[in-house]
Amino acid sequence: MSKIRLSIKVQSLLALLISSVLAVAFFFLTSAASDRLLDRFFEKSKYVETKSEAYLDAFETFIAGAGIAADDAGAIHRWQENERSVAAILYITRGSEVLYDSLRSDWKTEYGKDVPDAYFGEEYINNDWFFKRTISFADGDATVSFYSYFDQRAADIAWIIEALLSAVLLCAVFVWFIRRKINYVIRLEEEIKILETGGLDYPITVRGNDELASLAANLDQMRLALSDNIRTEAAAVRSNYDLVVAVSHDIRTPLTSLALYLDLILTGKYREPDQVLETVEKARGKVTQIKQMTDQLFERFIFEKNEDQPPEAPAPIRAIFEDALSGAVGYLEENGFQIKADVCWPDRKARVVGEYVSRIVDNLCSNILKYAEPAQPVLLSVYEYENDLRIRLSNKCRRLTEQPESTGIGLENVRFMMHRMGGACRMTIANGVYTICLTFRCTTDE
Numbered sequence: 001m002s003k004i005r006l007s008i009k010v011q012s013l014l015a016l017l018i019s020s021v022l023a024v025a026f027f028f029l030t031s032a033a034s035d036r037l038l039d040r041f042f043e044k045s046k047y048v049e050t051k052s053e054a055y056l057d058a059f060e061t062f063i064a065g066a067g068i069a070a071d072d073a074g075a076i077h078r079w080q081e082n083e084r085s086v087a088a089i090l091y092i093t094r095g096s097e098v099l100y101d102s103l104r105s106d107w108k109t110e111y112g113k114d115v116p117d118a119y120f121g122e123e124y125i126n127n128d129w130f131f132k133r134t135i136s137f138a139d140g141d142a143t144v145s146f147y148s149y150f151d152q153r154a155a156d157i158a159w160i161i162e163a164l165l166s167a168v169l170l171c172a173v174f175v176w177f178i179r180r181k182i183n184y185v186i187r188l189e190e191e192i193k194i195l196e197t198g199g200l201d202y203p204i205t206v207r208g209n210d211e212l213a214s215l216a217a218n219l220d221q222m223r224l225a226l227s228d229n230i231r232t233e234a235a236a237v238r239s240n241y242d243l244v245v246a247v248s249h250d251i252r253t254p255l256t257s258l259a260l261y262l263d264l265i266l267t268g269k270y271r272e273p274d275q276v277l278e279t280v281e282k283a284r285g286k287v288t289q290i291k292q293m294t295d296q297l298f299e300r301f302i303f304e305k306n307e308d309q310p311p312e313a314p315a316p317i318r319a320i321f322e323d324a325l326s327g328a329v330g331y332l333e334e335n336g337f338q339i340k341a342d343v344c345w346p347d348r349k350a351r352v353v354g355e356y357v358s359r360i361v362d363n364l365c366s367n368i369l370k371y372a373e374p375a376q377p378v379l380l381s382v383y384e385y386e387n388d389l390r391i392r393l394s395n396k397c398r399r400l401t402e403q404p405e406s407t408g409i410g411l412e413n414v415r416f417m418m419h420r421m422g423g424a425c426r427m428t429i430a431n432g433v434y435t436i437c438l439t440f441r442c443t444t445d446e
Helices: 008-044 047-066 073-082 102-111 150-196 211-266 273-305 317-334 354-371 409-420
Strands: 088-094 097-101 131-137 140-148 339-343 378-385 388-396 424-430 433-443
Touching: 008 150, 047 073, 047 131, 047 140, 073 088, 088 102, 097 102, 150 211, 211 273, 317 339, 317 354, 317 378, 317 388, 354 388, 354 409, 354 433, 409 424, 409 433
Parallel strands: 339 378
Antiparallel strands: 088 097, 088 140, 131 140, 378 388, 388 433, 424 433
C-alpha cells in the first residue's frame, strides 16, 4: 500500500498545528497543577500575612516620617502609586467616618469631583478578611484596613512562566521538524558532493515521502543511470580498443605475406612468367583479405555512430526476409554448397532495419564460404517460436589445412545489429557442427 504523499508545506502546517495543540495542552495542565500547588502553599504558609504586615510597616514608617494626616488623600495616594509592586485596597477610618479609600481616591484623582458615600467602599468596608492596624497620623490615631493581592501576583508570575514554557515547547517541536528537514538537505548536499568527486557507488539517502524525498530518489536514479552509462561507455571503449588491436594484429600477417610477394617480384627472384603470375595472384588474395578486414572494421564504427537509427514500420515477415534469404541460397549454391531449407513463414509482422538484414545475411554467407564443408548440406530453418521469428543456419565445419585470417568482427557485427533491432544472436559449435540462430521479435503494431 503506497504512502500518502504530503508536501513540505502541508507537513509544516501540520507540525505547527501539532506544536500548538501540545503547547496549549501543556499550558492548561501546568496551569491547573500550579493553581493547586499555590493554593496548598498559601493555605499552609503565612506568605500573604507576612507580606501584608511588611506593607503596613512601610506605610506606618511613611506616615510617621512625613507627618501625614489621615485625610491627606493626595499624599497617601502618591505613596500607593510608588508602591505598585502589588495591587492593594487601602482605606482609613476613624470611628464610623471613612477618611481615605484607595478606590475613591482613584476616582477623585481621575475625575476631580466628590463621590457619594455609597461608592464601592460600602460593599467591603466591614469585611473581616482585611488586615487592620491602628496607626498614629498627624491629626490623631486612625484604623488602617488593608487587603493585598500577593497571592494573585504569584499566580500571575506562574501564568507568565507557563505561557513562556508553552511558547518554548511550541517553538521546540516546530524547530525539531525544521531541523530534521535541514539536516536532510545538508546530508543530500554532502552526498551530491561525493557524486561530484566520482563516487557513483555511494547511494543517495531517500527519506520520507515529500518533495525532498522525490528529489533524492530522482538523484539516485540519475546516479544509477550515469554509472551505467559510464560502465557502458568504458566497455565500449575497451571493446573498440581490443577490436583495433586484434584487427591490427591480424592484418600484419597478410601484410607481411603481401610485402614478401612484392619483394620477390621486385628482386627478380622469379624468371618464369607463370611464377610471377602465381605470386601476383597470391598477393591479390592477401589484398582481398585486408580489404575484408578493414571493411568489417569500418562497418562496425558506422553502426556505432548511427546508433539512433530507428527500426522501420512493421511489415510482414515473409516480405522482409524472403528475398534476402532466397538470394543467399542462390549465391551459396553457385559456390558449390547444397542447401536444405525448412521454411515456415509465420503470418506475423516485425520491425527491422532493412540495411541491417542485408548485412547480416552477407556476413552469414561469408562465414559459410570460409568455414563450411561444401560436401555437407547447409541446413536453413525458418519458424515461429514463442511469438518470435527464428532463422537458424547449421553447417559442418571444414577441416582447414591453413587457418584463415579472421578477427571475428563479422560475427560481432551481427550480434551488434541484432541487439539494435531488439533481437538476439546465439552461436554454438557441437561435434564439428556450427549453428547460428537469429531471433527477431514479432509485433502486432500496425
